Amino acid sequence: MNPAIEVRHLSYSYPGGRRALDDVTFAVAQGECVGVLGPNGAGKSTLLLHLNGLLPERLPEQPKVWIAGEPLTRDTAERVRQRVGLLFQDPDDQLIAPTVFDDVAFGPRQLGVAEPELERLVQDCLRMVGLEGFERRQPHRLSQGEKRRVCLAGVLACKPAVLVLDEPTGGLDPRGRREFKRLLQTLPGTKLVATHDLELVVDLCSRVLVLDQGRLVREGPTIEVLSDEPFMLEHGLEKPHALLHRHPHG
Numbered sequence: 001m002n003p004a005i006e007v008r009h010l011s012y013s014y015p016g017g018r019r020a021l022d023d024v025t026f027a028v029a030q031g032e033c034v035g036v037l038g039p040n041g042a043g044k045s046t047l048l049l050h051l052n053g054l055l056p057e058r059l060p061e062q063p064k065v066w067i068a069g070e071p072l073t074r075d076t077a078e079r080v081r082q083r084v085g086l087l088f089q090d091p092d093d094q095l096i097a098p099t100v101f102d103d104v105a106f107g108p109r110q111l112g113v114a115e116p117e118l119e120r121l122v123q124d125c126l127r128m129v130g131l132e133g134f135e136r137r138q139p140h141r142l143s144q145g146e147k148r149r150v151c152l153a154g155v156l157a158c159k160p161a162v163l164v165l166d167e168p169t170g171g172l173d174p175r176g177r178r179e180f181k182r183l184l185q186t187l188p189g190t191k192l193v194a195t196h197d198l199e200l201v202v203d204l205c206s207r208v209l210v211l212d213q214g215r216l217v218r219e220g221p222t223i224e225v226l227s228d229e230p231f232m233l234e235h236g237l238e239k240p241h242a243l244l245h246r247h248p249h250g
């Protein structure tokens, strides 16, 4: 079976900026949940934006990214992009419509889903993220956690094969983090999760990738990497003392 995500020798510099990704190569198996760790500025968001072709500005002729075996190129971008559901780091960058209903309906509408199926789909997705009855609410008036859930509902409404989540618990309080973690645990399928939330990583991800200054400096089983205190400190990460004594994925 093809990996759900494959990235080979991916490098990228922002226009006029320094190198944000430097020869990154990895694969994520179908159904696997993998964490992406690294200090601020390591290139996590930049990497995630490459997985559905939002970067680079102009897709290369030679692919660097494959989704379920299909290369991401100029010709395939539209189709491949539909299969990768990306939850942005900042929900305000993702929310676009004046009501929650229209926001969640935006993606499927683009894909040609019409009433009455659309209504049912939006309701189902809102129920999945615990926001039943929020259809008429205004997204910009919601709490940070609720905004994230609306964005996730909008991503799920497009029925992606792969979920790519950029700091999904960032800016949430401890209860919000735990609730969002539980929600993510209920979602089946392949996930790639960039995060500083080591509790989320321990409970959700069997494997981690560590980026530092655009380079993939390590990949391995979550507990093995997180237990390596000198390594974690060297790359600006913390060792999650208490977490490692709990049962993983519980």
Ligand code: ADP
Pocket (backbone or CB within 6 Å): 014, 015, 017, 019, 020, 038, 039, 040, 041, 042, 043, 044, 045, 046, 047
């Ligand atoms: P992370 O998500 O790990 O914090 P980013 O991918 O956001 O890291 O950033 C990687 C590097 O690229 C950083 O040096 C950052 O300053 C730079 N960068 C990020 N976004 C832009 C941008 N839009 N324009 C120029 N440089 C950027």
Ligand code: MG
Pocket (backbone or CB within 6 Å): 044, 045, 046, 089, 166
């Ligand atoms: Mg980021």
